[in-house]
Amino acid sequence: MVKNNSIVGADETAGVASTPAAFAPVVRRAMGGWRLLLAIFGPISAAGALIVLAATMAPRPADALPSFARQTGQPCAACHTAFPELTPFGRRFKLGGYTLGGGDTKSPHVAAMILPTFTHTTAKQDAPPTDHTRTNDNTILQQASIFYGGQIYGNLGAFVQGTYDRASNRFFLDNTDIRYADTAKLGGMDVLYGLTVNNTPTVQDVWNTTTAWGFPEVGSTLAPQFKPPGTLIEGGFAGQVVGAGVYTFWNDMLYAEVTGYRGLSVAALSSLGEPDPSLTNGLPNIAPYWRLAIEPTFGEHSIEIGTFGMMANVYPGRDSSMGTDRITDFGFDSQYQYNGDKNSFTVKVTDIIEQQHLGATFALGNSSNINDRLNSFKLSGSWVYDHTYSLSAGMFDVAGTADATLYGGGGAPGSVMALGKPNGRGLLFDAAYLPFSHGGPALWPWANARIGVSYTHYLKLYGGNRNFDGMGHSATGNDTLFLYSWIAF
Numbered sequence: 001m002v003k004n005n006s007i008v009g010a011d012e013t014a015g016v017a018s019t020p021a022a023f024a025p026v027v028r029r030a031m032g033g034w035r036l037l038l039a040i041f042g043p044i045s046a047a048g049a050l051i052v053l054a055a056t057m058a059p060r061p062a063d064a065l066p067s068f069a070r071q072t073g074q075p076c077a078a079c080h081t082a083f084p085e086l087t088p089f090g091r092r093f094k095l096g097g098y099t100l101g102g103g104d105t106k107s108p109h110v111a112a113m114i115l116p117t118f119t120h121t122t123a124k125q126d127a128p129p130t131d132h133t134r135t136n137d138n139t140i141l142q143q144a145s146i147f148y149g150g151q152i153y154g155n156l157g158a159f160v161q162g163t164y165d166r167a168s169n170r171f172f173l174d175n176t177d178i179r180y181a182d183t184a185k186l187g188g189m190d191v192l193y194g195l196t197v198n199n200t201p202t203v204q205d206v207w208n209t210t211t212a213w214g215f216p217e218v219g220s221t222l223a224p225q226f227k228p229p230g231t232l233i234e235g236g237f238a239g240q241v242v243g244a245g246v247y248t249f250w251n252d253m254l255y256a257e258v259t260g261y262r263g264l265s266v267a268a269l270s271s272l273g274e275p276d277p278s279l280t281n282g283l284p285n286i287a288p289y290w291r292l293a294i295e296p297t298f299g300e301h302s303i304e305i306g307t308f309g310m311m312a313n314v315y316p317g318r319d320s321s322m323g324t325d326r327i328t329d330f331g332f333d334s335q336y337q338y339n340g341d342k343n344s345f346t347v348k349v350t351d352i353i354e355q356q357h358l359g360a361t362f363a364l365g366n367s368s369n370i371n372d373r374l375n376s377f378k379l380s381g382s383w384v385y386d387h388t389y390s391l392s393a394g395m396f397d398v399a400g401t402a403d404a405t406l407y408g409g410g411g412a413p414g415s416v417m418a419l420g421k422p423n424g425r426g427l428l429f430d431a432a433y434l435p436f437s438h439g440g441p442a443l444w445p446w447a448n449a450r451i452g453v454s455y456t457h458y459l460k461l462y463g464g465n466r467n468f469d470g471m472g473h474s475a476t477g478n479d480t481l482f483l484y485s486w487i488a489f
Helices: 020-041 044-057 066-072 088-095 266-271 359-363 404-408
Strands: 110-121 138-153 156-165 170-186 189-198 241-250 254-263 287-294 301-314 325-339 343-357 371-385 389-400 424-433 448-460 480-488
Touching: 066 110, 066 138, 088 189, 189 254, 241 287, 254 301, 325 359
Parallel strands: none
Antiparallel strands: 110 138, 110 480, 138 156, 156 170, 170 189, 189 241, 241 254, 254 287, 287 301, 301 325, 325 343, 343 371, 371 389, 389 424, 424 448, 448 480
C-alpha cells in the first residue's frame, strides 16, 4: 500500500562502515534515542512471470484483509493487535502461505480498501504537491486498493495489491507476496519451510520492525515538503524489483531467509504503473537479501531479536556510463510483544547501518565523497486495548557522513540543503479507533476500519533546525497533522 515510509524517504544513493569501530557511535546513538523518547514522553525472470500471472489470475502480510477473515473464520483481532501489526498467530498465518482455512464462506479471496485523509503542516509548502491540491490543508482520497488475499490452491497462497494513488493519479501493482509453504520434521523438531516471490524487500517479513510494515503504518503522500534521506532498504526498491527466495521457521522459533532481487526493465515498470521508470535505479545483477531472527514465546509474551540486510550494485538513475555504486545495508531489530485478552503492548527498535561506495555517483559529479555512510534508527511503542483503541509513539534518528554535493548541491546558500548533512530527528504520535476488530457490521461482517490521527514533530532536518536549507525553512515547519480513515471491506 502507499505509505510515506517511516518519515525517512528512500534516498537513491543512500549508506555505514561495517568495521567493529563503526558500531560504537551507533550504540551511543541508540542509547541517546531511548533517553530522548523518555525525556519527551516521561530464478528471477520466472519469478517475475509468476507475479504478473498471479496479479491477472485474481482481480501487503495480513493487512487485516476481510478476505483473510472469511477464509479462516477468525476475527481480525486474531491476527492483529491494531492492524497491520501482527500477533503471533498472524505471523504464523503469513509464514504458512496465507492458506489456513476454517471459514465457511465460499466467496472469492478478494477485498478492497479506501483511505480518505486530511493533511496539515505547520508551514505552507512552497508549491502545491500536485496539480490538484493546495499548499496546505488538503483533503483527499489518498488511495483505493483491490486485493487478492488468501489461498490460491493447496499450499500456494498470495497477497496481491493493486492501488490507485490519487496524489500521483496513477494505478500500479503495490505490495505483492506469493508463497508456497509446507511442514516437515528435522531433528525431531517441526520445520515450516517455504518459497516467496515478492516485489519489495521486507514486504515478506512477519515482524513489524522492518520497513514495509513498520511504524508509522500509514502516512501522508502530500507532506512533508522536506524529510531526511533513507537507506536503500527503506523503500528504495519498493515495487521496482522482483525477488525469489526460500525461508524456514524451525521449532516455531528460529527464522532464516535468503532472497535474490533483480531489477525490472523500464518497459516492465511502465506497464506496472511506475510514473518515471527511466529515473529509477538500475540493478545490473542479482541483489541478495537476508533475514535471520529468533522469537521465543512465553505464554502471552514474545521476544524477537534479529538481523536483516541487502547488498546491491546500483546504476544511479540507470546511468551505466560510470559503472555502479555499491550499497550494503545491515539491519538489526528487536520486538517485544505482550498479547493479552484485553491489553496488548509492543515495543520495537530497528537500526540500519548503510555503507555506500559511490563510485558511479562520484564520477558523475553527484557526490563529494566516494565513500559515505548513513544510519537510520527507529524506536516505537504501542498500547492497544481490546483490539479497539490504539495509542502509539515513536522516534526516528538519521545520521551520516556530510556530503555537500549529495545532500546540499555544493553547500551554497540557496541550494537544496545548505549544510550538506543527512542528519534528521523527530517524534511521531498516533491514536486510532478500530471498531470492527471483533467482527464487522451485520450488513458486511468482514469489514474492518482504522480511524486515526497522527502527528509528526521534526526536531532536526539536514543537520539543522532553523534555515537548514539557506532558504528560510525550519524543521518544525514540516510538522504534520494527519487524519485518516483506513477502511477495508
